[in-house]
Amino acid sequence: MAESENIVAETAEKIFADLADAQTINHDKKGEWKAPLWQALTEAGLPLAWVPEDCGGSGASLAEGFSVLSAAGRFAVAVPLAETMLAGWLLAQAKIASPDGEMTVVPASPKDRITVNADGSLSGRARGVPFAKAAKHFAVLASDAKGRFSIALVDATKCRIEAGIGLGGDNSDTVTLDKVQPVTTKEAPKGFDQPRLMLMGGVARALQIAGALESMLEISVRYSNERVAFEKKISKFQAVQHNLARLAGESAAALAAATSAADAIANAETFNDEVFLEAVAAKIRCSEAAEKGGAIAHQVHGAIGFTIEHILHRYSLRALAWRDDFGSESYWAVELGKLVCIRGADELWPLVASR
Amino acid sequence: MTAALRFDPIRLPPKCEQLRKEVRAFLAEEIAAGTFDPHKPNREDTDVPEFSRKVGERGWLGMTWPKKYGGHERSFLERYVVTEEMRVANAPTRRFFVADRQSGPVLLKYAPEHIKMEILPRICKGEICFAIGMSEPNSGSDLFAAKTRATKTDGGYLINGTKIWTSSAHIADYMIAIFRTSPPTKENRRHGLTQFLVKMKQPGIQVNPIGQITGQYEFNEVVFTDYFVPDDHVLGEIDGAWKQATSELAYERSGPERFLETYYVLTELVRAVGNNPDTRSAEGIGRLVAQVHTMRRMSVSVAGMLQAGKEPVVEASIVKDIGTIWEQQLPHRVRELSAFVEETATNRETLEKQLDFAIKTAPKLTIQGGTTEVLRGIIARGLGLR
Ligand SMILES: Cc1cc2nc3c(=O)[nH]c(=O)nc-3n(C[C@H](O)[C@H](O)[C@H](O)COP(=O)(O)OP(=O)(O)OC[C@H]3O[C@@H](n4cnc5c(N)ncnc54)[C@H](O)[C@@H]3O)c2cc1C
Numbered sequence: 001m002a003e004s005e006n007i008v009a010e011t012a013e014k015i016f017a018d019l020a021d022a023q024t025i026n027h028d029k030k031g032e033w034k035a036p037l038w039q040a041l042t043e044a045g046l047p048l049a050w051v052p053e054d055c056g057g058s059g060a061s062l063a064e065g066f067s068v069l070s071a072a073g074r075f076a077v078a079v080p081l082a083e084t085m086l087a088g089w090l091l092a093q094a095k096i097a098s099p100d101g102e103m104t105v106v107p108a109s110p111k112d113r114i115t116v117n118a119d120g121s122l123s124g125r126a127r128g129v130p131f132a133k134a135a136k137h138f139a140v141l142a143s144d145a146k147g148r149f150s151i152a153l154v155d156a157t158k159c160r161i162e163a164g165i166g167l168g169g170d171n172s173d174t175v176t177l178d179k180v181q182p183v184t185t186k187e188a189p190k191g192f193d194q195p196r197l198m199l200m201g202g203v204a205r206a207l208q209i210a211g212a213l214e215s216m217l218e219i220s221v222r223y224s225n226e227r228v229a230f231e232k233k234i235s236k237f238q239a240v241q242h243n244l245a246r247l248a249g250e251s252a253a254a255l256a257a258a259t260s261a262a263d264a265i266a267n268a269e270t271f272n273d274e275v276f277l278e279a280v281a282a283k284i285r286c287s288e289a290a291e292k293g294g295a296i297a298h299q300v301h302g303a304i305g306f307t308i309e310h311i312l313h314r315y316s317l318r319a320l321a322w323r324d325d326f327g328s329e330s331y332w333a334v335e336l337g338k339l340v341c342i343r344g345a346d347e348l349w350p351l352v353a354s355r
Numbered sequence: 356m357t358a359a360l361r362f363d364p365i366r367l368p369p370k371c372e373q374l375r376k377e378v379r380a381f382l383a384e385e386i387a388a389g390t391f392d393p394h395k396p397n398r399e400d401t402d403v404p405e406f407s408r409k410v411g412e413r414g415w416l417g418m419t420w421p422k423k424y425g426g427h428e429r430s431f432l433e434r435y436v437v438t439e440e441m442r443v444a445n446a447p448t449r450r451f452f453v454a455d456r457q458s459g460p461v462l463l464k465y466a467p468e469h470i471k472m473e474i475l476p477r478i479c480k481g482e483i484c485f486a487i488g489m490s491e492p493n494s495g496s497d498l499f500a501a502k503t504r505a506t507k508t509d510g511g512y513l514i515n516g517t518k519i520w521t522s523s524a525h526i527a528d529y530m531i532a533i534f535r536t537s538p539p540t541k542e543n544r545r546h547g548l549t550q551f552l553v554k555m556k557q558p559g560i561q562v563n564p565i566g567q568i569t570g571q572y573e574f575n576e577v578v579f580t581d582y583f584v585p586d587d588h589v590l591g592e593i594d595g596a597w598k599q600a601t602s603e604l605a606y607e608r609s610g611p612e613r614f615l616e617t618y619y620v621l622t623e624l625v626r627a628v629g630n631n632p633d634t635r636s637a638e639g640i641g642r643l644v645a646q647v648h649t650m651r652r653m654s655v656s657v658a659g660m661l662q663a664g665k666e667p668v669v670e671a672s673i674v675k676d677i678g679t680i681w682e683q684q685l686p687h688r689v690r691e692l693s694a695f696v697e698e699t700a701t702n703r704e705t706l707e708k709q710l711d712f713a714i715k716t717a718p719k720l721t722i723q724g725g726t727t728e729v730l731r732g733i734i735a736r737g738l739g740l741r
Contacts, residue, residue, distance in 0.1 A: 214360075217360075217738075221739065221740065225739070225740070235740040235741075236740075236741070238732070240740075241731065241738075241740050241741065242728065242732075242735070244734075244735060244738055244740060245673075245730075245731035245732075245734035245735050246731070248360060248669075248673060248734055248737075249673050249676055249677040249734070252360045252362055252653065252673050252677075253649050253650075253653065253677060255360065255362055256362035256364075256649060256652045256653040256656060257645075257648070257649040257652060259362065259363070259364050260362075260364040260652045262364075263364035263366075277644070278648075280641070280645065281644070281645035281648040282649075284641065284642060284645035285645050285646065285648075288642075288645075288646075329645075330638060332641065333637070333639075333641030333642045333645065334634055334637045334638045334641055335637075335641065336637075336640075336641035336644055336645060337636065337637030337638055337640035337642075337644070338632060338637045338641075340625055340640055340641070340644055341625060341628055341629065341630050341631070341632045341636075341637065344625070344626075344630065345622050345626035346622075348621070348622055348625055348644070349443050349622065352644070352647060352648055352651060353375070353436075353439060353440075353443075355366050355367060
């Protein structure tokens, strides 16, 4: 990554290292770590990283924001940082200023629809919305009867929220909007549609999964060099080495796919088939890596990694949970397969080799 | 971090895209002229010396080498584009590929000047074919168990012993081989091997073809009986080949040939499925495309590291490990999905033939160039486990 990205990412890393240490968080049953972490992130301008300065944000580049998400994944950060960044980004598409505080994006699944009623109010239901319970505002993407998209800022207290807990232990809630009047609504820019939002969310999740895998690799390697069995460090057993080599492969594949997609989006002039391939492939490949890589990390840790006291689950379960947000890998694989088939066999390689 | 793996998103520069167009146009011409059939995987029986010469004429051999040896001083990324386009088109590259990828770079590094001047320009012209003589009957993964002896004599060495699995030895003009020049030492069991340039088609060397389960004859047994190699054909350090052989392998392990060998079945599946896929076919194809895209991003990233003068040994091993496993699984996944293809698909027969061949090919993919287990050992070392 370029030099300029490092300052923002380094700031994030430093805050996470100071205030989001996995061990400390894991022992803090009351969740007292959350407020100071959020405050520090807010002071550093990170939740609104993708919001231009004239909309109340810190105006970081897409690339800088993506590198924050990688770092957030490496720390398996369990506050709505990615969600608030995405919400701010969505609002900024329609030049809507972002308010302070936690936000999330509605809907968070390609199958849910929010509609704009004739009176400008919004209706619909969205499942699996990450951190809806913690959010003060929602950034909503809604469509009207003619299929035109609008972007709206909605007060969370006006919506019905049924709390749910996702695989990773974080809130994943159902949000119902029943003729809710938004704080602000504006037309979405030309060409901006729900797949675009879902793919941006999907790439965010891909980066987080890749980051979590990097950490799983690191703690698994470290553990294998500490744990002794049969009078040897388990890292000296070839079977264990090979498992870790496979974990390294999955981690590397996830990292390559996710950073490539982030780079593609950050530098894209138009959201064409090639950028679509990058984004979708990242979500699919990272989700597959979460399954394979997470299983190996647990295998290497033995029973200790299965305890609630150990930090491994903070990464492994979140990586698994993130697969489902903004469209699962199955959903996107179908979409990608359809695109490939419509373009035809002889256009497949040109698509793959386009950059 | 213990294991900082980085795969920066390298993009191919615009001049690569221009080159890609040229390569595609050239391949289309050759296909139209009947030089090779793009629907047939790269087979030994499609060995076409003429094709090698034409590729040489275009300047696509020795692309990264110095001009004084006939090279073109272009980038690794440009070479990458040529390699992948040829591979995806199933072009008959067997005759020149090893020389271009591997043997040439070894000569560049270790051969005496007059040998470089003699041989490298001919590789660039596509005139000569190389083989790699590493494996022996009791020395495959354990390269350092090699026994074939090179005994010092007047003006050179006498070679006695047997190499095996030597791809293309039957058509090769030269082989770069490792021979034992002294016994291993107590401290270093890798010591005692030396790399030599061997001229094929000479007395004292016999090439016996070995059939493969695909029905092809690609690799061979090569028997040396008092075969003479002159002193100036020693490559690099006497007894020090182990260092040379391991760095040579980095080139062998990360290219597009390490995940595209069975790619053709995917294209053919998409053709058979047509433009209105059922959900299962669409999902299956989508996942496979996501995989190949990711492999390619990793591989391009490693090409970028080579271009930057790095030695990405661990990264290259990761690409080969997951790349070869992917290309090994691909025909089986395509076979599963082909169960849903309509009987009437116009390319059904081609798809079935390709699948048959790819499934037979698959077992070798994780063996040639270093087995999965050996690669994982290298990755484990990179992770600090050994
Ligand atoms: C199509 C093809 C083309 C080839 N072309 C060439 C060529 O041109 N030149 C050339 O020199 N060689 C060539 N080879 C040989 C190839 O490099 C060897 O087959 C390979 O290195 C494995 O050696 P081996 O076959 O002796 O298997 P072995 O070394 O006997 O291995 C058998 C099995 O044991 C495993 N094993 C061995 N040692 C270990 C260990 N320490 N830890 C864990 N597992 C282990 C291996 O991974 C493998 O699964 C080719 C092979 C094939 C299939």
